[in-house]
Amino acid sequence: MALESIFREYSHSDAEHSDRSAGDRARHRQKVRESIRENIADIIAEESIIGKDRDRVIKVPLRGIKEYRFIYGENAPGAGQGQGDTSPGQVVGKTGKDGQGKGDGQAGDRPGIDYYETDVTLDELIEIMFEDLELPNLERRALRQIPSDRSFKRKGYRHVGIRVRLDKRRTARQRVMRILAARQRHEAERALEIAGADELQANAGGAEEQAEERRFPFHQDDLRYRHVETDTKEESNAVVMCIMDTSGSMDTMKKYLARSFFFMLYQFIATRYRNVEIVFIAHHTEAREVSEEEFFHKGEAGGTFISSGYLKALEIVNERYHPSLWNIYAFHCSDGDNFDSDNPAALKSAKELSELCNLFGYGEIKPLGSRYYESSMLNVFRRLEASNFHSVLIERKEDIWPSFKAFLAKDRVKE
Amino acid sequence: MANYELKDLVEWDARIRDKVAEFGLDCFTQEFELCDHFGMIGYMAYSGMPSHYPHWSYGKSYEKLKTLYDHGVSGLPYEMVINSDPALAYLMRDNTLLLQILTIAHVYGHNDFFKNNFTYRTTRASLTIELFKAHALRVRHYAEDPSIGVDKVEHVLDAAHALSWQCRRNLAIRKLSHNEQLERLVDAAHPKTDPFYRIHARPEVHEPDIHKVPVEPDEDLLLFIRDHNPFLAEWEKDLLTIVDEEAKYFLPMLETKIMNEGWASYWHKRIVESLNLEQGLHLEFIVRHNQVVRPIPGQINPYYLGFKIWEDIHRRHTNPTPEEIKRDGPPTKSGEAKIFEVRETERDSSFLRRFLTEELMREMDLFKYEARGDDLVVDKVSDEEGWREVKDTLIRNVGASSIPVIKVEDADFGQNRTLYLVHSHDGRDLQLEYGEKTLAYVARLWGREVVLETTLQGKRSLLCYNERGFSMRALK
Secondary structure (H helix, E strand, O other): OOOOEEEEOOOHHHHHHOOOOHHHHHHHHHHHHHHHHHOHHHHHHHOOOOOOOOOOEEEEEOOOOOOOOOOEOOOOOEEEEOOOOOOOOOEEEEOOOOOOOOOOOOOOOOOOOOOOEEEEEHHHHHHHHHHHHOOOHHHHHHHHOOOOOOOEEEEEEEOOOOHHHEOHHHHHHHHHHHHHHHHHHHHHHHHHHHHHOOHHHHHHHHHHHHHHHHOOOOOHHHOOEEEEEEOOOHHHEEEEEEEEEOEOOOOHHHHHHHHHHHHHHHHHHHHHOOEEEEEEEEEOOOEEEEOHHHHHHOOEOOOOOHHHHHHHHHHHHHHHOOOOOOEEEEEEEEOOOOOHHHHHHHHHHHHHHHHHOOEEEEEEEOOOOHHHOOOOOHHHHOOOOOOOEEEEEEOOHHHHHHHHHHHHOOOOOOO | OOOOOHHHHHHHHHHHHHHHHHHOOOOOOEEEEEEOHHHHHHHHHOOOOOOOOOOHHHHHHHHHHHHHHHOOOOOOOOEEEEOOOOEEEEEEOOOOHHHHHHHHHHHHHHHHHHHHOHHHHHHOHHHHHHHHHHHHHHHHHHHHOOOOHHHHHHHHHHHHHHHOOOOOOOOOOOOOOHHHHHHHHHHHHOOOOOOOOOOOOOOOOOOOOOOOOOOOOEOOHHHHHHHHOOOOOHHHHHHHHHHHHHHHHHHHHHHOHHHHHHHHHHHHHHHHHHOOOOHHHHHHHHHHHHHHOOOOOOOOOHHHHHHHHHHHHHHHHHOOOHHHHHHHOOOOOOHHHHHHHHHHHOOHHHHHHHHOOHHHHHHHOEEEEEEEOOEEEEEEEOOOOOHHHHHHHHHHOOHHHHOOOEEEEEEEEOOOOEEEEEEOOOOOOEOHHHHHHHHHHHHHHHOOOEEEEEEEOOEEEEEEEEOOEEEEEEOO
């Protein structure tokens, strides 16, 4: 029997309408999201999110959706092909990515190769964090949308700019000035010409000149644009001072709680003020100003003087953020384990700080249960009499939102 | 856009089919379907099957393929053929005419291989499409059943997929039934008839344990669990059957990757060269062919390796060197007869074992590497001293040899219905994280404690998974 064959033409409509993998893809994405959500505490604890660009893409490890099989481990040797000059001892690659099974068409025949990470934007991550913290929808929106109503101030004129800012009057005046200048020059030239040449030529020259006078177009150099600067009014400045106790162990959960609290604080402040700066102060027995990365990653052993953090904050305020120009928001996270001898100093400096600040808060982060056998600063700060001071106890992630709201209710600037 | 029309393809296909017949390839009826890159990615995600049961892992594989393709990390294959009767092939419509000609010839190579290689005998090609369609229907039916639902189906499928390759390697060997295994056990226990029994001491007879399950260690993990876990519902058993049937359908492809791709490349070259293409097409052909069968430094390109070996077998039987005649004797068969014989009777491991010669290995500069710290370091090269080891390593990394052999030793360990598995250790340790997670899947399907005996860094060890989770201890 002779070999037969059949050809089926490509049909556009088929390809368009039979996206049969859609269901499986949706299910996969759902699993990715679930996986991120399960690990959100770890991710937020490790990622710098405060005051960062929302479109930044973050690599997130995926735990739930690897496809496991029995596979060989690292002591399994492999075989490869060289370029004719391979010799023993030569390094041919790195473990963990020996790039086998590259696009060779028959799926389903390679066990074990898997990818571990996915990309998410910071925005998605924050959305998942909000979900995890069970933020009400309305607040979620308020935190997400930073209003764009900025005021602008005119400041001089420029040669370049955008069309809408073209200043027609100045541009026209510029042209007139050029016409006058050009005429003066012509007259001077003509005076020279008349002296040397005969009249016929002078007449012809006059006709040319008349035509020129009729059409004197705008030149690029004539254009004038209004220059605008975004206005930074003094009362629109705010600074968020994040103070954290880095002594002892900040474990993942504590980091997550602290970071999400600071993050919401920053976002909230950013919705109200146009120019928001952020300062991170880490302290144990001494305080230092650090970057966000360091803030959440440096764990230092040793005791704790809470007053050191407040004094540092006071120092920074005095140097850079004068209370008459800046709205100051300070929040301190600690596990409450302060040296007893430092308590009076802490109380004193806290009082000073709360006088400078719009709002000053103290959050004691203690995973559930541990507060019964550890000392607490909450009792100490109860003696602090300031209307804009608020202390909260955060024991689990569900506490964050209520304590955040309670904290903001004390804001000195009422709308 | 493409520089041809469908009727051009039909014409070229007719010419290629003449050549196929002339060369003596023996193919199923061939169907070609033209598709775009979306279609191709879709087919790849589902292993080429026109219908397939749903599972999120296929969505994952689609996204991955698409990402790699969109970012230009990897291209798409020119074609995809599935082993069925009639054989089904997808051609990328955006390819040039020459690529289509090459691909069509290539497809007939695969087709012939599917029809004739012994490993594919068990796959019942005429029922392939129906089989996968029936699987899809059944799985969808369970997912839509209100008393089962998607989540439960996924729960079982996730676990079953993890074990799908833990099955018998050579399907051409019939698996003995329980009774046959018992018979063999009892026969083995009988003392041999001894002509001198009068003067010999009576041999000791060890009574075999005929109640042990399984009688002989069983490699078919999914089927064993299906048949020996009395608490599985019928639909769960059916899912295990489905996953096992699919794995066994794909196993031959895994086992003959190098031979199959080499064979198809070998024949597309011979067929296209015999077509007497005009110069422009011929030059493009040379470029494309060399792209397909190019060596990839640091890796093994199955197309290249297979292609070289097939050419070498043919050459050694038509035009052997004097040394080869001295070593192997004069060829007894023509090159043509030999390669057709080999394509029928070998799979990758035996193919490499028998036909990958020392000279060829040296020419291709094959080497063996090992992990040292973070680096992969060349350990042995194909010189006089090292080539055997390189070859052994290569063979252990092809086909099913790259999957650990794990057998069920006892289904009622400690009279506790604990499943006792043994990993046949061959010098390569299991990857522990994967081992732990996969063992959890075994426990999920078995419904009781499972224990895996293996060797880790030279020590016999037991990996356990029970209701308290994973644990590990060294064996004395």
